[in-house]
Amino acid sequence: MVASPDGRVTAMEKICPRCGRRSSEVEFIGRLCKDCYVEVYSVAKVPEHLHYVFCRYCGRYKYQGGWNEPSGTLEETLKDFIHLVVTKKAKPTRDIEEIWVEDVHLDRPLTGPGIYTATVRIAGRSGDVVVREDRVIKVKVDVGVCPDCTNKLTKRGYNAIVQIRSSEGRLSEDLRRRVERFINKDLSTVLRATIIGTEEHKEGFDLLVNEPSSARMIASKIRQAFMGKTVETWKLVGRKSDGSRKGRLTILVRLPDIDVGEVIDVGGHPYLYLAQSRAGSPLMLDLETGREVSLKPDTLWDRGFRKRDTGPETRRLILLARTGRKVIFLDEDLGYEKVEIPKEKVRVLIDNFEQGGVYEVLMVKGRAYVMRRIR
Ligand SMILES: [Zn+2]
Ligand SMILES: [Zn+2]
Numbered sequence: 001m002v003a004s005p006d007g008r009v010t011a012m013e014k015i016c017p018r019c020g021r022r023s024s025e026v027e028f029i030g031r032l033c034k035d036c037y038v039e040v041y042s043v044a045k046v047p048e049h050l051h052y053v054f055c056r057y058c059g060r061y062k063y064q065g066g067w068n069e070p071s072g073t074l075e076e077t078l079k080d081f082i083h084l085v086v087t088k089k090a091k092p093t094r095d096i097e098e099i100w101v102e103d104v105h106l107d108r109p110l111t112g113p114g115i116y117t118a119t120v121r122i123a124g125r126s127g128d129v130v131v132r133e134d135r136v137i138k139v140k141v142d143v144g145v146c147p148d149c150t151n152k153l154t155k156r157g158y159n160a161i162v163q164i165r166s167s168e169g170r171l172s173e174d175l176r177r178r179v180e181r182f183i184n185k186d187l188s189t190v191l192r193a194t195i196i197g198t199e200e201h202k203e204g205f206d207l208l209v210n211e212p213s214s215a216r217m218i219a220s221k222i223r224q225a226f227m228g229k230t231v232e233t234w235k236l237v238g239r240k241s242d243g244s245r246k247g248r249l250t251i252l253v254r255l256p257d258i259d260v261g262e263v264i265d266v267g268g269h270p271y272l273y274l275a276q277s278r279a280g281s282p283l284m285l286d287l288e289t290g291r292e293v294s295l296k297p298d299t300l301w302d303r304g305f306r307k308r309d310t311g312p313e314t315r316r317l318i319l320l321a322r323t324g325r326k327v328i329f330l331d332e333d334l335g336y337e338k339v340e341i342p343k344e345k346v347r348v349l350i351d352n353f354e355q356g357g358v359y360e361v362l363m364v365k366g367r368a369y370v371m372r373r374i375r
Contacts, residue, residue, distance in 0.1 A: 014031065016031075017031065018033070018036040029126045029127075030126075034131050037126075037131065041095075043092070043096055043132070044090040045091040046089065046137065049137070052082075052140065052141045052142070053142045053144050054143060055144060055146035057145060061078075062144070075106065078110055078116075082139065083101050086137070099122055100124075101121070102121040103119075104121075105119045114140075114141055115139070115140055116141055117137075119136055121134050151196050152197055155199075155208055158209055159212055160210075160212045161208060161215070162206065162215050163204065164204045164255065166256075166257045167255065167256045167305070170203050171203060171257070175255060179255070183218075194210050194215075195207050195218070196209070215251055222255070225280065226255040228253050228254055228297070229301045230252065230254075231251070231252045231254075232250070232252075233249075233250045233252070234250070235249075235250060258282075259273070260274065260275055261273065262307055263362070264305050267303030272285040272349075272362075285347070287367065290345070290367050313362055314360055316360060316374060317358070317361045318357070318359075319359060320338070321355065327346045329361070346367075346368045347369050350371070350373055353370060360372045360373075
């Protein structure tokens with residue numbers, strides 16, 4: 001402190017010994033102006049080279065002995081990696097109290113392996129003074145294959161198989177699409193990630209799953225969603241290095257190839273499959289009694305089921321009139337013969353049931369089910 005001519009006390013003015021500027025013109029860090037400080041000492045000591053390895057298939061990158069999930073596109077992930085590693089490894093110089101990375105810039109788009117130049121803007125703070133500096137870091141980029149992708153590629157590393165099959169012969173295209181949609185949309189990401197591959201078979205397809213417990217969960221979810229039945233078998237596939245038996249679990253999931261709106265014989269009894277309840281049971285319309293019933297999926301399998309050929313029971317009828325007690329049709333196939341059915345024995349399963357319309361009507365034991373409008 002010195003006293004100025006007018007008697008007030010002011011902070012002593014500093015003069016930078018390197019460039020001669022005064023503290024009234026520029027901020028100082030220690031005895032140097034902040035620009036000279038950065039030129040002499042830098043903001044931080046940073047690594048000059050980095051090595052980056054990413055998986056060519058999934059974009060995960062090697063870090064601290066493991067493989068990390070990408071944080072965005074390949075290039076964003078690389079920049080985040082540089083940001084992270086520089087922040088962790090940079091050491092502030094003598095008078096700098098803290099540092100942070102403000103920006104990472106690559107000299108060219110990331111297209112594959114090679115040497116890239118990254119310009120990293122590092123900021124540091126000393127007291128109230130903030131300084132910045134651009135540092136150039138060489139980044140060697142290599143591509144590899146992470147263990148998960150290796151397993152998927154070689155179809156190794158699976159210890160369980162979930163076989164998706166139909167109740168009758170081949171798995172139909174339609175049922176297969178429904179199962180695939182379920183796997184892609186309704187299984188959790190974690191569970192889906194345990195499927196390392198699929199294998200085609202004449203009668204269906206197999207899911208290769210890394211762990212038996214995941215396979216059981218996948219099989220059980222598919223069974224519930226499609227009213228299926230599962231059978232587990234355990235196959236010896238060799239011995240482990242300690243001599244113990246190494247097995248592989250196979251779960252056969254049989255799915256009934258039936259869909260809403262179809263007529264199904266269960267133990268010789270005709271049902272119309274109306275919907276699947278939330279609990280997974282089929283809601284069926286008993287076509288002989290006209291009652292709606294909820295069947296247990298197990299009942300289907302215990303009593304046996306198959307799709308019913310409803311050709312002989314289906315008629316093309318024109319709606320003539322509806323009275324208080326009867327519904328009157330004309331049978332188009334039988335020379336417009338009049339068909340009268342008590343009102344309580346007619347069940348309309350469509351929305352627009354109007355006089356003059358031609359309908360496909362299923363006739364079972366004196367009951368009529370209006371299935372669809374033909375015109
Ligand atoms: Zn200076
Ligand atoms: Zn990968």
